[in-house]
Amino acid sequence: MTDAVRTHGLYKQYGRQTAVAGVDLVVPAGSFAGLVGPNGAGKTTTLSMITALLRPDGGRAEIDGFDVWRDPVQVKARIGVLPEGLRLFERLSGRELLLYNGRLRGIPKADVEQRAAELLDVMDLTGSADKLVVDYSTGMRKKIGLAAALLHNPSVLFLDEPFEGVDPVSANTLTDVLRGFTASGSTVIFSSHVMELVERLCDWVSVMSGGAIVAQGPIDEVRAGRSLNQAFLDLVGGGHHNQAGLSWLGARPQEGR
Amino acid sequence: MKTALLFAQLKIRLLGGNLRGDLQRKLGFVFTLLVASGLAVLGFALMSLIRLAPPDVAADITIVAFASFLVSWMIVPLLAFGLDDTLDPARLSLFPLRTRELAVGMFTASATGVWPVAMLIVTSGALVGLARSVGGVLLGVPAVLLQFALCLVASRLITTSLSSALRSRRGRDVLAVAALFVVVLAQLPNLLVNRGLGDPLAMLRGLSGALRWTPPGLAAHAIADGGLTGLAELAVLALVVAALGWLWIKALSRALVTPDASTQAASVRKGGGLVDRLLPDGPLAAVVTKELKYIRREPKFRVGWFSAVVVTVVLVFSLTNGSPDGAGPWLPIVLTSVAALMIALQSGNAFGIDGRSLWMNAVAFGAERDLRVDLAGRHLANLLLAGPLLAVVAVGGGLYARSPAMIVPALLAGLGALGIGLGVGAVTSVLMPYTVPERVNAFNSAAPGQGGQALASSLGAMLTVVLLSLPFVLPIVLGLVWVCVLAPVYGLAVEIAGTRLAAKIGFPRLPELVAAVSKAA
Known part of the structure; x- marks a missing residue:
């Protein structure tokens, strides 16, 4: 089986600060993969470079065996992306956004309309389909963004913090859609801070810290008997902090002051 | 007093923090400082020079000046600056401040800054310009302070009562377009004066007569009067300021607990258009x-x-001095080409x-x-709108200049210029792209730090378009009208070349x- 994503020494520097220092990310095809790491570990930078939204300073990235920077036509037809920040075409309605996206990729209008209607229905957005995206809530934005990313039936889906700020009902919808998507042999890669979620959804996990991969593999191998949270803390070195400096916190003044 | 001091410090800290580590902003601040102090000195001098006018004219001028200061304070912060950190009450709503403390603090914060100080200096120029007795000076000091306070409180009252609207998407949308109307309105006196409507002294008299009993009018008159009448006027003015302050406090306490209701939006029409x-x-x-x-x-x-x-x-009026007699047959062509350039x-x-x-x-x-x-x-979408618009401009220009024969040549030339503009624009779009700020503001066209790029991009584009248009605009203006037939073809060629080049670079x-x-x- 070929790997859905494979990078070699991906490297990015901002000024004097190295954001990503030689990432070798591997994700087998058909897996539901989690990319975890503390804030500032370089997850977003890595995902942006793999999806050709950010030019790396060094290294290579391949998707389904195609080089991201040398074979953009093949790569861009195969990937779906939901970046962080979620800036969409704000002045289109949800439906118009999907139609625009599908037709921009050359899918015939009739097909796009049908797919858009089904996606809106699954995402529970039919009621708001004709409202402008600028007036959508965070959860609705994530859902319409995911719908736009799925519209052209990509084989690899990249999601940056897809569950952040999403209510439990919408999160459930998102996970159902994503599970069905990987069950058909496609690949999902998403970044997250929430270990419980990664543990519940993923069969493959890559742990980043300080701009590099510190562990990756099937989730049970990485966990090695611990909870993923504990394994993560052990890997990135986040111990218990000395709280002596916060002695006033929680202390209440005496009665009758 | 403690609150006032604290808020003044906060405002100064915020101003300082805004500048830290960013050369562009520092230069911008220095520039603002220079402009403001220049204006303050100039304003003070002008206000003092009013003394040279006859007393009644001097009073009239000051009344109009005070009123226009007030109006500017009410409008300009809405349009140009939006809400800055100290002025948005929502940011302070979590602090345990009583409304009165908040009002004192916000007032201090509004009074702290480059522009308020400049305003105070200009306003106090009226002391020199208008006071003609000891009483005038004695009443003048509180009058100037009250006028200054009036400007601040009125300005705060308006931003506060509109702040929930300003924070919503729709409110900002409306404001962005409204800003332009104000610019157009500001051009109106200019055009009127160009037309030479009436005698300026009579106009001043009429205007000040209308403004005599407004609060700024009272302040100005009190300085000129310097007697018991002036004292009474100041008392009324103080009451007005206090009432506005009270309204402001009310609006403030309401704004703090009113949620943003901008997401209750309507649906848009479904389905594709004719195009x-x-x-x-x-x-x-x-x-x-x-x-x-x-x-x-x-x-x-x-x-x-x-x-x-x-x-x-505006160009029509300035090119023809407001009457169609001065217009040559070239007017429609120049006009349509300029409109095309502006659109492109x-x-x-x-x-x-x-x-x-x-x-x-x-x-x-x-x-x-x-x-x-x-x-x-x-480009096609642009053309679908620009085509009819240019046709209207060509017809209007042709009729106005009384040379209907030039309508078709003008339209053809305009389409040519549009093509050139779009072609050049495609190249600048990929060569010198810059961020248009999210916060809608008609006068703020680039993100901080990219202003130079924006300027270079539009100047470069404009220059290139003008140069590329000369091959057909010059012959037409010189009388070889048939050349205009080639203009759209030439424009299309430039558009195609520009688009290809842009895609290759981009x-x-x-x-x-x-x-x-x-x-x-």
Whole structure:
């Protein structure tokens, strides 16, 4: 089986600060993969470079065996992306956004309309389909963004913090859609801070810290008997902090002051 | 007093923090400081010079000046600065402050700053200009302070009562367009004076007569009077300031507990337009439909198109001095070409308006051709609107200049200029892309730090367009009218060449393009 994503020494520097220092990310095809790491570990930078939204300073990235920077036509037809920040075409309605996206990729209008209607229905957005995206809530934005990313039936889906700020009902919808998507042999890669979620959804996990991969593999191998949270803390070195400096916190003044 | 001091410090800290580590902003602040102190000195001098006028005229001038200060304080912060950190009460709502403390603090914060100090200096110029007795000076000091307080309180009252509207999307949309109307209104006196309507002294008399009993009128008159009447006027003025202050406190306490209700939005019409049905299905049709919707719904586009029309109209009046007699037969041609240039200039940073949503295109574009189709679609949408508009300008210009024979040549020349503008704009869009700020503001066209780039881009585009248009505009103006037949063809050629060149340069630079238009504004 070929790997859905494979990078070699991906490297990015901002000024004097190295954001990503030689990432070798591997994700087998058909897996539901989690990319975890503390804030500032370089997850977003890595995902942006793999999806050709950010030019790396060094290294290579391949998707389904195609080089991201040398074979953009093949790569861009195969990937779906939901970046962080979620800036969409704000002045289109949800439906118009999907139609625009599908037709921009050359899918015939009739097909796009049908797919858009089904996606809106699954995402529970039919009621708001004709409202402008600028007036959508965070959860609705994530859902319409995911719908736009799925519209052209990509084989690899990249999601940056897809569950952040999403209510439990919408999160459930998102996970159902994503599970069905990987069950058909496609690949999902998403970044997250929430270990419980990664543990519940993923069969493959890559742990980043300080701009590099510190562990990756099937989730049970990485966990090695611990909870993923504990394994993560052990890997990135986040111990218990000395709280002596916060002695006033929680202390209440005496009665009758 | 403690609260006042604290808020003054807070405001100064915020001003300082804004400047830290950013050369561009520091230069901008120095520039502001220079302009403000220059204006303060100049304003003070002018106000003092009023003394040279006869006493009644001096009083009239001061009344009008005070009233116009008040009006500017009420309008300008809304349009030009939006809400800055100290002034948005919502930011302070979590602090345990009583409304009275908050009001004192906010008042201090509003009084702390470069512009308020400049205003105070200018206003106190009236002391020199108007006071003619000891009483006048004695009453003048509180009168100046009250006038200053009036400006601040009125300005705060307006921003506070509108703050919930200003924080909502719709409110800002409306404001962006409203700002332009104010600019147009500001041109009105200019045009009137150009027309030479009446005697300026009589106009001043009428104006000050109307403003005599308004609060700024009372303040100005009190200084000139310097007696018991003045004292009574000041008492009334103080009451007005106190009443406005009370209203402001009320509005403030209401604003702190009123939620933002901007997401209760209406639906948009479903289904594609006529254009979509006429074009063959595919990316081009998708881009054209999207772009037409954006022109209709995005305030930045509305502002752009509206200002293109306004500039053209203003140009008519300045080129002809307000009467059609001075217009030559070349007027329609120049007019239509300038209108086309103004419309095309909006496309000089085509990706800037997409801003941070441009990634959606970037992940879809696999080849140079996709970018070319995108640009062509934008140009086609532009033409669909610009074509009829230019026709109107050509007909209007032709009739106005009494040379209807020039209507068709003017339209053809305009279409040629539009083609050139779009072609050049496509190239500047990929060569010098810059971020258009998220916060809608008609006068703030680039993100902090990219102002130079924006200026270079539009100046470069304008110059290139003018140079490229000369081959057909010059012969037409010189009398070889038949050349205009070639103009649209020439324009189309430049458009195609520009689009191809832009796609060739732009496609390999897509990540950089996305980064350049996604800067935090």
